[in-house]
Amino acid sequence: MKLYVCWGTFPTPRPGGHPCANAYNALTDAGYDPDVIRSYGWTVLPDKPFNDTAGRKRAKELTGSATVPVLELDDGTAIGGSKEIADWARANPATVTA
Numbered sequence: 001m002k003l004y005v006c007w008g009t010f011p012t013p014r015p016g017g018h019p020c021a022n023a024y025n026a027l028t029d030a031g032y033d034p035d036v037i038r039s040y041g042w043t044v045l046p047d048k049p050f051n052d053t054a055g056r057k058r059a060k061e062l063t064g065s066a067t068v069p070v071l072e073l074d075d076g077t078a079i080g081g082s083k084e085i086a087d088w089a090r091a092n093p094a095t096v097t098a
């Protein structure tokens with residue numbers, strides 16, 4: 001799976017936490033090890049040139065919006081939004097193989 005994030009998955013002082021970190025932590029807590037795709041940019045700025053990155057373009061293709069975080073599953077399913085990604089991770093924990 002691929003997790004499209006902004007500049008990283010570091011904590012920020014934002015109330016509720018950094019959305020990209022929240023999504024990443026929910027996935028790792030559920031047993032996943034997502035490929036983190038740093039997409040940079042900032043969607044309050046115009047797409048060109050500020051969000052003209054492969055990650056932002058893929059996020060927009062998948063969800064219609066360049067806003068991250070976006071999770072792309074191996075089957076191509078896309079889930080946009082940190083809460084939606086966390087909900088999906090909790091509902092679909094990784095299978096543990098003994």
Ligand SMILES: N[C@@H](CCC(=O)N[C@@H](CS)C(=O)NCC(=O)O)C(=O)O
Nearest residue numbers: 006019020042043067068069081082
């Ligand atoms: N409601 C969204 C908000 C996402 C959000 O605010 N993402 C941050 C990046 S962590 C942001 O700056 N989004 C605008 C952007 O992608 O540039 C969520 O929780 O997923």
